[in-house]
Amino acid sequence: MSKMQYKVLGLLVGMLGGLLASAIVRKVWELMPGHDDAPEAIDTRRSWGEILTAAALQGAIFAVIRAAVERATAASAEKLAGEQPGAEVQRQQQE
Numbered sequence: 001m002s003k004m005q006y007k008v009l010g011l012l013v014g015m016l017g018g019l020l021a022s023a024i025v026r027k028v029w030e031l032m033p034g035h036d037d038a039p040e041a042i043d044t045r046r047s048w049g050e051i052l053t054a055a056a057l058q059g060a061i062f063a064v065i066r067a068a069v070e071r072a073t074a075a076s077a078e079k080l081a082g083e084q085p086g087a088e089v090q091r092q093q094q095e
Helices: 003-031 048-081 087-094
Strands: none
Touching: 003 048
């Protein structure tokens, strides 16, 4: 798999991962007692603690989903191509 093909695949899968992460953030926030939706940072009716908790939760969920998606994409690409993504670029640089 060429580096360009891998980048396109990664972009598409990354977008799907972002949608998944957003849905998970909404569901987790809804499960918290007394909260209907995640607050926006500019919502001055919400407390600092609530805003920062929502941001930390969102950041953690997005980081975990991103790592999982990138790892799964790389592992799948390696299975399909028989080598790690970008391996041909690394070989060319070594020559």
